[in-house]
Amino acid sequence: CGPVCTNLGLKPGQRLIVKGKIAPSAKSFVMNLGKDASNLGLHFNPRFDAHGDVNTIVCNSKKVEEWGAEHRETVFPFQKGGAAEITFVVNQNDLTVHLPGHQFTFPNRLGLSVFDYFDTQGDFTVQSISWE
Numbered sequence: 202c203g204p205v206c207t208n209l210g211l212k213p214g215q216r217l218i219v220k221g222k223i224a225p226s227a228k229s230f231v232m233n234l235g236k237d238a239s240n241l242g243l244h245f246n247p248r249f250d251a252h253g254d255v256n257t258i259v260c261n262s263k264k265v266e267e268w269g270a271e272h273r274e275t276v277f278p279f280q281k282g283g284a285a286e287i288t289f290v291v292n293q294n295d296l297t298v299h300l301p302g303h304q305f306t307f308p309n310r311l312g313l314s315v316f317d318y319f320d321t322q323g324d325f326t327v328q329s330i331s332w333e
């Protein structure tokens with residue numbers, strides 16, 4: 202699993218920028234943003250081939266270890282073995298995810314006023330994380 206960030210203190214108007222590399226044999230990778238590992242405002246899961254999904258971004262939330270309803274994005278701007286830069290912008294009531302050539306929003310279902318926790322898992326190697 203990748204790096205874990207805590208105490209980020211991300212509030213509305215602030216953002217987290219993650220740059221890294223996708224494994225050549227990637228099946229799936231995850232980026233989680235939330236309060237802590239059990240309370241995720243956004244579970245961001247691009248799937249190249251996992252759980253029956255092919256080239257699909259699955260997003261969800263997790264509240265006290267309980268998953269919410271999945272949301273599947275229509276675009277998949279990732280390549281196996283490629284570089285990727287993903288920016289998460291914290292808004293008042295949702296998050297905007299900026300991908301290469303595409304963006305989408307995901308509701309802040311947990312009503313978090315601050316996002317302290319970030320982790321990545323799976324077939325992605327983080328090269329830099331910055332927040333502002």
Ligand SMILES: C=CCO[C@@H]1O[C@H](CO)[C@@H](O[C@@H]2O[C@H](CO)[C@H](O)[C@H](OCc3cn(Cc4cccc(/C=C\CN=C(N)N)c4)nn3)[C@H]2O)[C@H](O)[C@H]1NC(C)=O
Binds near residue numbers: 230252324
């Ligand atoms: C149709 C049958 C029932 O419905 C399915 O039921 C599954 C189980 O509930 C859901 O799946 C779950 O969906 C959740 C979001 O909702 C999380 O994503 C969760 O994963 C949590 C998780 C795992 N991890 C570790 C991790 C993540 C990615 C890669 C690796 C490691 C290596 C992989 N690379 C290789 N091997 N090269 C490790 N982190 N978070 C996933 O199991 C499916 O979406 C769902 N599908 C649909 C269409 O409904």
